[in-house]
Amino acid sequence: MTKSPSGRRARAAALATLLAAFTAPLTGTASAQGASVSVSPSTADPDYATIVQLRGTGFQSVHGGHGGVYVLFGWVSNPAGGWQPSQGGAAGSTYRYVQDTESRDNNGFQRYLAFPGSDTGSSANGVVNPDGTWQAQLVIPGARFQAVDREGNTTQVDCTRVQCGVITIGAHGVVNPANETFTPVRFAVPRQEPAAVPPSRQAPPATTTTTAPAPTPSVETATTQARAGDRIEVTGTGFTPGENVGVTLHSDPVTLPPARAGDDGRFTYTATIPEHVTEGTHRLVFTGERSTVETSVELSVRAAARTSPSPPPAEPPAQAQVQGEKGSALLVALLVGGAVLLVVAVVAVVLRLRRRTRDIEGNDT
Structure with missing residues (x-):
């Protein structure tokens, strides 16, 4: 039996659809x-x-x-x-x-x-x-x-x-x-490659040259005493220009944000001492990323300062209080005495007026 071309095309289309379904995933x-x-x-x-x-x-x-x-x-x-x-x-x-x-x-x-x-x-x-x-x-x-x-x-x-x-x-x-x-x-611990040794050459007899030694990296702090939570200013010199410098607080290692050396190999860095650091002697270690050199500075760390409550206001001295009471009593006595004198003066004036009135009435009689 001969198969029609339309039937073959239909089966080919179905096969292509099936292959696409499998190849898409x-x-x-x-x-x-x-x-x-x-x-x-x-x-x-x-x-x-x-x-x-x-x-x-x-x-x-x-x-x-x-x-x-x-x-x-x-x-x-x-x-x-x-x-x-x-x-x-x-x-x-x-x-x-x-x-x-x-x-x-x-x-x-x-x-x-x-x-x-x-x-x-x-x-x-x-x-x-x-x-x-x-x-x-x-x-x-x-x-x-x-x-x-x-x-x-x-x-x-x-x-x-x-x-x-x-x-x-x-x-x-x-x-x-x-x-x-x-x-x-x-x-792995980075390996410091030895510096390349240039081939030796005989210098001219009339002149001699000396090469200045490369600066040794070092760090300094304004103080070696700190409390947990303090911010310590650190200056570093002698590092490779532009290199990143890793910072770690020892002895229980705590990684701090890295520093970065400037074009002159120097940097200024603010190290924040974590508040959970124990009391004792610690080291701030600085390691150059490219130079792989390491230098450190020692710190004596104390516990964070505790804020104490304000003392109650002092009571006034007893002597001042007694003097105040005496002053008050004297003032009262003066006021009472003045009032008595005023009453006596008024009574005297009234009696004098009455006596004068009687004298006038007697003369009229």
Whole structure:
């Protein structure tokens, strides 16, 4: 039996529709898994803050969409998957990260990238470009940090024992599987490369040259005595021009916001001593990011000052009170005496008038 051309065309159309139905989900999954983040440097210092440069590609950019992408540093339960919010994951359970404020000028531990034209763009640290790329700078405080879950419970995370890295998720409560990524970060003590030795040359006999030694980084404070909660002014010199300088309060390490050296290798920095720091001797440690040099200043920290209630007003002395009473009694006596004299004078005048009246009447008689 010969098949008609119209029947063959109908079966071909049905087959094409079926193939499109199967290939469409596969295409969507590929684009959702295309997001990636590069981290430079890929190794962070385990004891001090490290500033890394991030570049994202393949991210979904929604023009005018609410929210965007949060960029965090932390730990995930399974880097291969299952930790993501789109798969039922939750902060404090399947992923933990370094908390920071959501303001634009926070400490740099958390970054927010808005979609183009987003209603929250004013608080963002960058934009997810229409081509899916973005750039940001993130501060990694070290290999150990405390994470807080939704119930307010704290958990200590040690990235030398578990795998940590850069996390990206949808921002402002908008779950977006296309923008969920985890990029591992390794921790190692940075190695200071030896300075290159120039080839020796015989100097002209008539002249000699001397090279001034490179300045040694140092920090100074106006005072070495402080209370918990105080703000300490610190000046630093001898650092590599333009480099970021990590700041850590020891002995129980507390990472503070980094400083930045100027073109002359100097900086002025205000360190706020946390209010929960225990009394005793502590060190403010400053570490150059590029020079990797470390210098510190010692502080003697006391507990925060307690405000005492104002003393009650002092009672007037007893002697002054007695003198006041004597004065009052004298005044009363004077008033009474004056009144008596006035009455006597009035009576005398009245009697004199009566006597004069009787004398006049007697003369008339």
